[in-house]
Amino acid sequence: MASTATTPSGPVAFANSKIFNIEENSDIIITFNGQKIYAHRIILRMWSPFFERALTSKFAVAQSQTFSLGDDDSPEAIWAMFRHMYNFEYTFGKELNGENALDYHIDVYEIADKYDCPSLRQKAVQGFSNCMRTFLTESEIGETVPIIRRICGSAASHPANSEIRVLMVKFLYFHSTELTKDIAFIEALAVGDLFDATSANDFLAIVLSNISYLRANAHFKETGRDLRESPADRSIRKMARDLGGDENPFAY
Template sequence: MDDKDFINGDNANPTVFNNPKDSDIILEFGCHQVYAHRAILRMCLNSQFPVATSAVFNIVHDSPEDLMPIYAMLKHVYGMPSGIHPKNTRFYHAENEHELMYSIRVYMLSDIYDVPSARNAAISAVKNLLDECTGSDTLGEEDHRAVAECVMKLCGPGAPQLADSKLRNTLFSWLSDNFHFVTRNPEFKAKIENGSLLDTELTAKLLFALSAQIASPPRKKRRVQTVYLRSEHP
């Protein structure tokens, strides 16, 4: 296989994804397996991915819901950008799982295996979905619940320690900017009241931000004085 067919820019050509031809390592997760290539994994993953000597590598995951996000991360590595490529869109998420949580899972797995470009793609997807939520007048109860669960997952007391906290910061910034919006929803109100939405650090930051908003007086509009000039005729 020629290099131009194997490597396309910074990512592998999608045609070699899960192709046993020229594969020199198998990635396993659950009952799934993907034929992969050490050269591509070394090029696209920043972590010390132990692919040099292992014939099979097991991708550790926490739940069955992680299987599709693992595919999303691997497809992204193979030149199918997550959330953009037709074979790697958010519509491939598991049944009965909200698109937001799917994107959160893609991010968390990409954080564990240190795939920066996949993390950035997941952040973009989350931002777009949050914009859709706040811009909709017909947001359903399921959507409210999903947003609250996602904020709690990365910002709550039980949130995992991430190597890259960009998405955590993104969710908190959205919450701070839209606090008036979320407090109208029972899902958010319940989590705020029982202390499960934010950890101690972010709770303090939120209180400080809200206090600053209350203390800041509204800006006065500058009064524009119109001057009329009388034309003089000779």
């Protein structure tokens, strides 16, 4: 039996998890990567505008008993999306840790974005943030390079305003000093694929802001007086502050 909960996007009906992936009473089969999930059209439509459009269109796919998602996406992330739609708790395998766990949350975020499931996007972003916080306490800062490249790199698929990319830029802001001292980060930066053009500009603004503060501090130590701030200094500092915000999302 369905029940109703209030989410950030308004009232959303969700299914009892007991009917998830049960062939009896299902009215559509989702296929992907040689796997299948027995689902209910009304449930998918209520959670995802993508499925609302696809399953109510005039095209043949709307009436088909099967709906293929193709073979390009992470199967684990697809399972996470459908489990979310059936009110399972957002979790991931205990065997995942460190970088693997971060990749899992990114996979889920990308699936949620592709199939337009906003509530799952929020779960994935929170999961990524929590995992990143733990990862930073247990790992060297240079070990974040693959994650930075995946989200902000020249081959990344995340637009500049995506939640997970905004979060990654905040990480760059609050950890820029550590990163610029780390050999793994420097070597990755030299290769040229660590940042796309937008992220490169963002990181440049952050570094120039740091230099501006260092110059002001050095001037004060030498003269005992504050350095007169130029319009360029004010502009670059504001750009960096706007990117980073007031609070480090990865701090304990």
